Amino acid sequence: MNSFLFRLLDFIAAFFGLLLTAPVLLIVTVLGYFDTGSPIFMQQRVGKNKKPFTLIKFRTMSVDTQSVASHLASTASITKMGAFLRKTKIDELPQLINVLKGEMSLVGPRPCLFNQEELIAAREARGVLDVLPGITGLAQVNEIDMSTPELLSEWDEKMIKTFSLRAYFRYILMTATGKGSGDRVS
Template sequence: MYLKVKRKIDFILSLLAMILLWPLFLILAVIIKIDSKGPVFFKQKRIGMNKKYFYILKFRTMRTDTPKDTPTHLLDNPNVFITKSGRFLRKTSLDELPQIINILKGEMSIIGPRPALWNQDDLIEERDKYNANDVPVGLTGWAQINGRDELSIPLKSRLDGEYVENIGLKMDVKCFFGTILNVAKNDGVVEGGRKGIGDEESSSNKEKYK
């Protein structure tokens, strides 16, 4: 029952966010285009609820020649690939804003486990132990306000499991305001291993961009 209510809340809030934030979208798009060659957005194959594939959207923060589907923290020298505007977008988590579109489409929720990359078999398998692949993935979640970039996969998965066990309005509100506090304090962010609001941001090659 709560998942139905959750979807309605997600739709209303994401629609309001799009209406209010479109000027910011436009400003960031201009900055990205001026800063480096390539598209404003990039899409990336992720695992959604019930392990269904979808393409997550973000503002582009890396060069278009960055190795395909490689988590940022696994690159030999990630700073070489991150653009000037990308550093700011990552530090402030503004690169995650286009995921409002994913939420509007019903592919994501505002709160939930961060969607794993299609090839992150270790994370997907670990989350299966806690049924964390059976709930809507989110822009942010319980694991993200309890460690963010610093968490190991087993610990992150266990925290995602705690979210599943306690899923409800109270838990979502706690995650929402916890995220605002963490972003304001810049807690848990490790540049080069930076994982968006929630998890591994992997780069994509030109074929992944649009």
């Protein structure tokens, strides 16, 4: 499949997505100051070819939460506003900036932390790190999260091998309509 076409689709979608959701982004940012005092969450993640990039999201956990994978974090660290942001997936909207910058795609394997060594090794073995990470993908819409590194890397590989324009739009539509739950918090 033509990578230029997907990059163009990503850029257009991210640009207009940010433009259309600007009022929501502004409101959540302001409310986030009252919720945590620091509404924007930025964290180093593993990008294409293991190149680090800074992922941008709305903060959903208290500021002092340890930097671990979501499935290892405690639900007690999620704020009330954060629970709403996660449920509605609004916390993911700032990642459109990462897409605009070319660090992520709308569709691809979810970017992990550098301390998730087991997942990185499994993804390296399957060639998953050869593509841009994404906001959503096959594993996410099938409720497979980072708590099962080998299974996740298998589904990521399957997505990459069967990727098409139709799949690109299908994963986006499934995510927008609430299919999948993203990374769970214990």
